[in-house]
Amino acid sequence: MLELSTNSALLINFVYVIAAALFIFGLKLLGHPSTARKGNALSSLAMLLAIVVTLLDLNIVNYQWIIIAMIAGSVVGIFAARLVAMTAMPEMVSLLNGIGGLASLFVAWSAMVSPNTMSVFILLVTFLALLIGGVTFSGSIVAWGKLSERIVGRPIMFRGQAIVNLLVVLAVIASGVMFILFPQEPRYLWLAISLSLLFGVMLVIPIGGADMPVVISLLNSYSGLAACAAGFALHNNLLIVAGSLVGASGIILTQIMCKAMNRSLVNVLFSGFQSVSNEKMVIEGEVKALSADDAYYVLEAAQSVVVVPGYGMAVAQAQHAMKELQVLLEANGAEVAYAIHPVAGRMPGHMNVLLAEADVSYEQLFEMDEINKRIETFDVAMVIGANDVVNPAAREMKGSPIYGMPVINADLAKNVFVLKRGMASGFAGVDNPLFFKPNCRMIFGDAKETLNNIIRQFDH
Amino acid sequence: MDAIYLLFILMLSIFVGFELIQKVPATLHTPLMSGANAISGITVVGALVLAGDEALGDYAMYLGAFAVFLATINVVGGYLVTDRMLAMFKKKK
Numbered sequence: 001m002l003e004l005s006t007n008s009a010l011l012i013n014f015v016y017v018i019a020a021a022l023f024i025f026g027l028k029l030l031g032h033p034s035t036a037r038k039g040n041a042l043s044s045l046a047m048l049l050a051i052v053v054t055l056l057d058l059n060i061v062n063y064q065w066i067i068i069a070m071i072a073g074s075v076v077g078i079f080a081a082r083l084v085a086m087t088a089m090p091e092m093v094s095l096l097n098g099i100g101g102l103a104s105l106f107v108a109w110s111a112m113v114s115p116n117t118m119s120v121f122i123l124l125v126t127f128l129a130l131l132i133g134g135v136t137f138s139g140s141i142v143a144w145g146k147l148s149e150r151i152v153g154r155p156i157m158f159r160g161q162a163i164v165n166l167l168v169v170l171a172v173i174a175s176g177v178m179f180i181l182f183p184q185e186p187r188y189l190w191l192a193i194s195l196s197l198l199f200g201v202m203l204v205i206p207i208g209g210a211d212m213p214v215v216i217s218l219l220n221s222y223s224g225l226a227a228c229a230a231g232f233a234l235h236n237n238l239l240i241v242a243g244s245l246v247g248a249s250g251i252i253l254t255q256i257m258c259k260a261m262n263r264s265l266v267n268v269l270f271s272g273f274q275s276v277s278n279e280k281m282v283i284e285g286e287v288k289a290l291s292a293d294d295a296y297y298v299l300e301a302a303q304s305v306v307v308v309p310g311y312g313m314a315v316a317q318a319q320h321a322m323k324e325l326q327v328l329l330e331a332n333g334a335e336v337a338y339a340i341h342p343v344a345g346r347m348p349g350h351m352n353v354l355l356a357e358a359d360v361s362y363e364q365l366f367e368m369d370e371i372n373k374r375i376e377t378f379d380v381a382m383v384i385g386a387n388d389v390v391n392p393a394a395r396e397m398k399g400s401p402i403y404g405m406p407v408i409n410a411d412l413a414k415n416v417f418v419l420k421r422g423m424a425s426g427f428a429g430v431d432n433p434l435f436f437k438p439n440c441r442m443i444f445g446d447a448k449e450t451l452n453n454i455i456r457q458f459d460h
Numbered sequence: 461m462d463a464i465y466l467l468f469i470l471m472l473s474i475f476v477g478f479e480l481i482q483k484v485p486a487t488l489h490t491p492l493m494s495g496a497n498a499i500s501g502i503t504v505v506g507a508l509v510l511a512g513d514e515a516l517g518d519y520a521m522y523l524g525a526f527a528v529f530l531a532t533i534n535v536v537g538g539y540l541v542t543d544r545m546l547a548m549f550k551k552k553k
Contacts, residue, residue: 022475023499030492031483037546040495044539047502054505062510065525069511071534080533081540086548092541093493100500102533106527107506113523114516121463220493223500232466234506240466241473242502248477249496283513342486349489355550362487363551383478 008058015053016238018377022046023242027249033362084355087314088213090216090346093144097219101136104129104226105193111233112189122233123180127192127231131172134196136222142204143215147346153209161179161206162270168199181439207268210311210388212346214257214268221250240458252409253348260342260368261457262394262405290441292453295417299454301377304335306371308410309351312385312420312447319358321451322384326360328458337378338364339371372409381413383434384447385420416440419447477492496539504531 023046030037060066084092108129111118118126133340145151172195207215224246231239258265299305307326313319326336339359344351352365375381383390390410393400410416410436417437420442434440443450484492510516510524 005503020473027477027495028483029482030488030495031480033488033546033549034551035548036488036491037543040491040539040542040546043495044500044535044543047498047535047539050502050505051508054508057509057512059509059515061514062512062521065521066508066511066528069525070532072537073529077533077536077538080537081544083523084541086545089490089494089541089545092537093497096494096497096534096538099530100497103501103503103507103527103530103534106523106530107503107510108525110507110510110516110520110527114510114513114520116516126521220496223497226502227503228470229516230503230506232463232470234509235462235466236506237466237469239506240469242499244470244473245477245480245501246496248474249481249492252478252481253493256486256489335504336516337548340486347490348493349486349491352487353490353545353548356545356550359548359550361551362549365487367486378517437550 008056012053013237015049016236019046019050019053019238021239022049023245027245029220066108072335074194086149086353086362087317089353090212090350091144091147093347094140094147094216094219095166096254097216097223098137098140098144100223101133101219101226103133103142104230105133105137106194108133109189109231110173110232111230112183113186114235118183121181124176125229125232127176127179129226129233130189130192131196131199131228132178132222134227136194136219136226137214138197138200139204140200140219143212143219146204146207146209147212155208165202168195168202170235171195174458203269206270209346210343211261211268213343213348214254214261214265216347217250217257218265221254222249224248224250242442249371250319257343257348260406285360285436285438287435288441290417290443292443292445292450293457295441295443295450296454296457297382298415298417299329299334300332300458302329302334302415304337304378305329305336305380305382306378306413307336308383308390308408309340309355310337310346310384310385310386310389311346311350312387314345314350314354316384316385316447317446318384318419318451319354319360320391321448321455323355323358323360325455325458326449328455332458334379336364337366337371339368339375339381339410340365341386341408344386344389368406368408375409375412375415378413381416383410383416383418383420384451387420387432390434392432392437393433397433399404410434411437411440414439418442418443421446421449430444437441487549488546491542491549494545495542498535498542501531501534501538502527504535507531512534 026043228243
């Protein structure tokens with residue numbers, strides 16, 4: 001029996017090594033759009049291998065609940081993946097982050113109530129799995145609420161928030177100590193779970209809608225780290241490897257997002273956007289509106305057009321209309337490029353997915369740095385539902401809260417059209433001097449309708 | 461000593477992760493996140509052992525089974541939605 005059990009453990013761990021290699025190779029293939037789909041398939045194969053071989057574990061004697069749980073989970077997963085709209089992807093990703101965190105929490109909880117005695121180290125990592133899992137879950141639920149506008153998107157701040165947060169952190173540490181000292185006492189387990197959930201909520205409520213790309217990336221990283229901690233608790237190498245790959249991925253995305261907003265992670269997490277209290281900035285010039293019909297004449301004569309999409313394009317679902325206009329412009333002999341700011345939208349790569357859905361080739365999407373080098377050469381820049389990411393105040397107004405943030409210099413193009421509902425300022429609450437520039441024209445109204453109006457002119 | 465060995469694995473895989481992910485272009489960041497999400501569903505492997513081991517008692521088994529349920533959503537939902545997105549990324553014809 002002993003020999004059999006070591007053989008089975010050997011086989012399981014050997015297959016885990018193969019699975020880990022496949023995960024790594026799958027992520028490598030994700031480095032280019034042409035191979036990414038294969039990479040994802042490879043990664044899912046690794047997962048399948050790992051699950052199948054784990055079921056051979058001799059400690060597993062009762063398959064009843066496993067089968068029920070796996071079938072139920074698969075059904076939910078399949079429906080969620082099939083039914084979700086591409087525009088709801090940020091909500092989907094944050095929900096999945098949350099579920100991943102909760103799974104780690106339950107693994108840690110289950111390990112705690114099993115009769116095995118645990119060393120201090122194992123207790124510590126089990127506590128960490130519980131804590132990170134809980135924070136990931138409640139934080140993701142709040143993020144999901146904000147993204148789907150079930151909770152107000154603006155930062156929720158109150159007097160004494162810093163002190164309350166400090167108290168929560170101290171309580172978490174205290175509960176951790178008690179948890180490790182008295183592992184038999186279920187009260188401390190409950191306390192630790194409750195505090196971790198509270199901590200997650202406190203962490204995300206002060207963060208505003210436009211900072212969501214940072215939060216989602218960070219929670220993504222946490223969901224990996226929670227799996228990693230669970231791996232330590234269960235002595236499972238594969239959990240550690242896969243969990244840390246995810247953790248690293250989330251941290252890198254977080255860094256990229258912070259850099260794109262010229263803010264530190266600490267600043268995003270704890271300060272919200274400071275209200276604009278500086279001396280009133282003087283913006284000269286006037287806002288000039290333009291009708292869709294007149295926009296057509298300019299676009300018809302244009303040799304090159306750059307499109308700068310933002311969250312407003314997602315809200316108006318204008319990506320398909322834009323693609324239609326792109327085809328017409330190209331048939332008319334113009335070059336069309338898309339300029340994507342790293343924090344445009346509500347999560348990393350949000351705009352890219354929407355444009356891919358509308359069948360825009362990824363070779364026509366350019367990153368901020370690439371497009372800024374040649375933005376002067378474009379006849380028309382069309383800003384669709386973006387505001388802060390094209391705000392020249394970031395470049396030229398020292399007092400502005402977004403001063404120093406890298407932006408797409410749409411104002412340097414020969415003509416700028418801004419498709420926008422009204423004159424409301426962007427998330428940062430900052431006036432946008434772009435709208436007052438002499439080469440800028442505002443086309444007010446729903447972006448999708450505006451684009452359709454222009455398309456109709458082309459058809460005539 | 462066991463802990464040290466696990467920390468070794470942790471350190472090496474974090475380095476590998478950083479190297480790999482840095483090469484992912486911005487255009488694929490959303491599929492990267494949902495794909496990574498599916499990978500974090502690897503918790504299912506740990507949960508399976510807890511859900512099927514009668515020696516641990518009913519309580520632990522039920523909690524483990526619930527973790528299997530959650531992690532399976534993550535795995536199945538994550539991979540499928542990532543595949544759906546990646547299928548849309550096309551070159552110009």
